[in-house]
Amino acid sequence: MTKKKNENTEGQILEAAKNVFQQKGMDGSRMQEIANEAGINKAMLHYYFRSKQLLFEAVFKNAFSLLAPQLNKILNDDSSVIEKVRNFTSNYITFISKHPYIPTFVIQEINRNPAFIINMKENNSSFPNLDKFKKQVDFDIEKGILKPINAEQLFINILSLSIFPFVAKPLIKALTDVDDARFKQIIKDRKTEVADFIINSIKV
The missing domain is CATH 1.10.357.10 (Tetracycline Repressor, domain 2)
Known part of the structure; x- marks a missing residue:
């Protein structure tokens, strides 16, 4: 159950990041904006992806x-x-x-x-x-x-x-x-x- 929840959260983050990156590009995007788009807090975002660069690479x-x-x-x-x-x-x-x-x-x-x-x-x-x-x-x-x-x-x-x-x-x-x-x-x-x-x- 926990594994499925983690996969769902990660997919949610990747989809949110894709949307923000498409709108603002790599340099113009902020981790807080991505967290907001994903409906999670910034601490949880950093738990899954330590940096914007790693998140961008994942996307x-x-x-x-x-x-x-x-x-x-x-x-x-x-x-x-x-x-x-x-x-x-x-x-x-x-x-x-x-x-x-x-x-x-x-x-x-x-x-x-x-x-x-x-x-x-x-x-x-x-x-x-x-x-x-x-x-x-x-x-x-x-x-x-x-x-x-x-x-x-x-x-x-x-x-x-x-x-x-x-x-x-x-x-x-x-x-x-x-x-x-x-x-x-x-x-x-x-x-x-x-x-x-x-x-x-x-x-x-």
């Missing part, structure tokens, strides 16, 4: 554990490279739209602690694996289906075009002079825009 790992298997499945199923580009882009942008704090956190954490992602990879069996994707790209190039392109560069292009709007949201809104509603529509459209752009650039 990130929890979200990543949901995303990683999806991406890994797409990269390693029997679909074509073109289908993989479409499915990966759509799934990734959909997921990050629900967890917009993740790209900024990854960049922040890599700068602060370069070993963080490496440790996650070593301790996560579902961490995305590019081996099959790279072999498919090389095979399609040999068959004349795709233009010559390095598979790693192709994957970086897919990832970069999908991530950048989330990281640079204030800059993009200012440069394009759009409000939040229009920005959300732009992000929604990018699920197909990014895929179309990349596919048109690599197809023979």
Whole structure:
């Protein structure tokens, strides 16, 4: 009974933290705000998570554990490279739209602690694996289906075009002079825009 209660409280904290981090980001969030959102006192919050950093990492790992298997499945199923580009882009942008704090956190954490992602990879069996994707790209190039392109560069292009709007949201809104509603529509459209752009650039 106590174990179940502890799991429920921890899940409640993680959900509250996710909501606060989404609204205010890592730097703008306060542990007291998270405690209030979770409906607990600050002492209990610190009992489960000693610091905001540890809590943020827990939220990130929890979200990543949901995303990683999806991406890994797409990269390693029997679909074509073109289908993989479409499915990966759509799934990734959909997921990050629900967890917009993740790209900024990854960049922040890599700068602060370069070993963080490496440790996650070593301790996560579902961490995305590019081996099959790279072999498919090389095979399609040999068959004349795709233009010559390095598979790693192709994957970086897919990832970069999908991530950048989330990281640079204030800059993009200012440069394009759009409000939040229009920005959300732009992000929604990018699920197909990014895929179309990349596919048109690599197809023979």
